[in-house]
Amino acid sequence: MHGEPSLSAPSTALVRRDVREELLEAASALMTERDTLDLSLIDIGERAGANTAMVKYYFGNKEGLFVALLERDAQHTLEQLLRLLSMTIDPAEKMRRHLNGMLRTYFHRPYINRLLLQVLHHQSQERRQEIVDRFTRPLTEAYRQLIDEGVAAGLFRPLDPMFLYFQAVGICEQLFSARILLPTVFKVEQFDRSQQERFIAQTIDIFMAGIARTPPSAAEARSKALAADR
Amino acid sequence: MHGEPSLSAPSTALVRRDVREELLEAASALMTERDTLDLSLIDIGERAGANTAMVKYYFGNKEGLFVALLERDAQHTLEQLLRLLSMTIDPAEKMRRHLNGMLRTYFHRPYINRLLLQVLHHQSQERRQEIVDRFTRPLTEAYRQLIDEGVAAGLFRPLDPMFLYFQAVGICEQLFSARILLPTVFKVEQFDRSQQERFIAQTIDIFMAGIARTPPSAAEARSKALAADR
Numbered sequence: 436m437h438g439e440p441s442l443s444a445p446s447t448a449l450v451r452r453d454v455r456e457e458l459l460e461a462a463s464a465l466m467t468e469r470d471t472l473d474l475s476l477i478d479i480g481e482r483a484g485a486n487t488a489m490v491k492y493y494f495g496n497k498e499g500l501f502v503a504l505l506e507r508d509a510q511h512t513l514e515q516l517l518r519l520l521s522m523t524i525d526p527a528e529k530m531r532r533h534l535n536g537m538l539r540t541y542f543h544r545p546y547i548n549r550l551l552l553q554v555l556h557h558q559s560q561e562r563r564q565e566i567v568d569r570f571t572r573p574l575t576e577a578y579r580q581l582i583d584e585g586v587a588a589g590l591f592r593p594l595d596p597m598f599l600y601f602q603a604v605g606i607c608e609q610l611f612s613a614r615i616l617l618p619t620v621f622k623v624e625q626f627d628r629s630q631q632e633r634f635i636a637q638t639i640d641i642f643m644a645g646i647a648r649t650p651p652s653a654a655e656a657r658s659k660a661l662a663a664d665r
Numbered sequence: 666m667h668g669e670p671s672l673s674a675p676s677t678a679l680v681r682r683d684v685r686e687e688l689l690e691a692a693s694a695l696m697t698e699r700d701t702l703d704l705s706l707i708d709i710g711e712r713a714g715a716n717t718a719m720v721k722y723y724f725g726n727k728e729g730l731f732v733a734l735l736e737r738d739a740q741h742t743l744e745q746l747l748r749l750l751s752m753t754i755d756p757a758e759k760m761r762r763h764l765n766g767m768l769r770t771y772f773h774r775p776y777i778n779r780l781l782l783q784v785l786h787h788q789s790q791e792r793r794q795e796i797v798d799r800f801t802r803p804l805t806e807a808y809r810q811l812i813d814e815g816v817a818a819g820l821f822r823p824l825d826p827m828f829l830y831f832q833a834v835g836i837c838e839q840l841f842s843a844r845i846l847l848p849t850v851f852k853v854e855q856f857d858r859s860q861q862e863r864f865i866a867q868t869i870d871i872f873m874a875g876i877a878r879t880p881p882s883a884a885e886a887r888s889k890a891l892a893a894d895r
Contacts, residue, residue, distance in 0.1 A: 470786070471786060548843070552842065552843055552845060555845050555846075555849065556700070556701060556845060563845075563849060564849060567846070567849040567850050571846060571849075571850050572850055575850055575851070592870075594867060594871075595863065595864075595867055597851050597853070598840070598863070598864050598867050598868070599867070601839040601840040601843060601846075602836045602839070602840075602867070602868060602871060604835075604839050604843070605834075605835035605836045605837070605838055605839025605840070606832045606835045606836040607835070608835055608839065609831040609832070609834050609835025609838065609839070610828070610831040610832075610835070612782065613778070613782055613831060613834070615782060615785050615786060615793075616785075616797070616801060616831075619785065619793060619794060619797040619801075620797050620801050620802055620805055621805070621827050623827070633825065633828070634825075634828050637824060637825055637828050637829070637832070638828070638832060640822075640875070641824075641829075641832060641872070641875030641876060642871070642875060643875075644874055644875045644877070645870070645871030645872060645873075645874045645875030646871060647874070
């Protein structure tokens with residue numbers, strides 16, 4: 436028992452982090468499975484094999500746990516976007532990869548967008564601003580930078596980046612927040628891997644064609660037609 | 666008093682319909698103002714100048730009122746789409762007008778999409794299917810017909826109409842369901858008329874360019890390049 440203390444006796448810090456992460460993962464799994472944010476502390480505790488006192492210990496209350504879950508999930512998306520921005524590939528390719536990453540994140544964590552909105556709605560004005568400053572603003576600023584790059588490179592049409600933020604999130608996200616319609620309206624019980632890939636491809640295709648600068652040939656044709664009209 | 670009974674003494678049926686509609690309108694106004702579906706019967710009754718017994722009389726309970734509100738709002742969107750389908754204009758123009766109508770509906774009733782999803786979540790399997798059959802399926806079927814027309818006319822690329830339904834709703838709707846981000850992230854306190862028109866124009870432009878068939882010239886250029894590569 437003497438030779439490998441780190442295996443047989445994990446440090447308290449390690450145990451602590453594990454329970455905390457298991458609680459987050461339990462909330463994440465339940466939100467995904469049940470397609471709702473309406474969970475009780477008892478449900479979350481049971482799934483994580485912990486009692487509700489642990490939730491209170493680590494997060495204060497359910498809202499605290501939700502903010503921590505948002506932090507965990509948003510972190511990932513933001514890091515992905517910042518990594519993309521630092522790469523030396525063209526802005527259209529960056530946007531394509533960003534959409535791809537966002538769509539794949541939604542497949543794993545279809546609740547993220549709703550979680551953000553619910554957390555914001557349930558917080559005080561002050562706390563709300565704090566959450567937005569931590570998660571959402573850095574993301575929208577990175578996003579604006581990506582758009583600016585694309586417009587500057589002549590790859591994207593001049594577009595309002597604030598509008599475009601909502602349009603991009605919406606075109607990627609609606610399938611996930613409205614997925615109760617898949618079995619009820621469309622008789623799709625389970626999205627298989629090939630459907631998933633086709634959905635990702637179609638979303639990226641539509642969005643990229645939608646924001647692309649009108650090709651020079653078409654723009655020239657139009658200005659010639661206008662000139663001929665005069 | 667004798668000559669104009671219909672003005673001085675409205676029929677009971679007329680009074681009844683008015684209270685019912687006022688309750689629906691009160692719920693609609695509160696959902697819009699407060700940006701939440703989390704209303705109490707007391708709030709709704711107060712706004713309508715009626716008591717909660719009236720809600721119970723007309724709708725059974727709050728869920729009943731929500732379904733009736735959904736019916737009122739969905740009816741309008743469905744009628745608009747069916748009218749469009751019957752017109753003798755090209756499918757791209759139909760799609761443009763459909764998106765325009767949908768976006769304007771969201772400006773007036775930004776809660777509609779969330780209302781549909783919440784109502785579906787809170788109903789039994791059986792009742793859920795009934796609601797979907799009444800509101801959502803006719804809409805998605807009309808939508809599929811519009812896509813098929815556009816593909817057949819060579820105006821739209823071949824696209825999965827189920828995916829496209831979610832993509833269209835999402836690109837139009839996200840700004841409204843996430844409008845808590847407008848003041849907090851983007852420092853926009855109120856959307857003015859000109860912003861509204863610019864948002865509508867940008868959304869329609871992106872979506873229409875996104876679904877348009879690749880113009881023949883570009884397709885030819887690509888197949889030539891492929892041939893040269895061989």
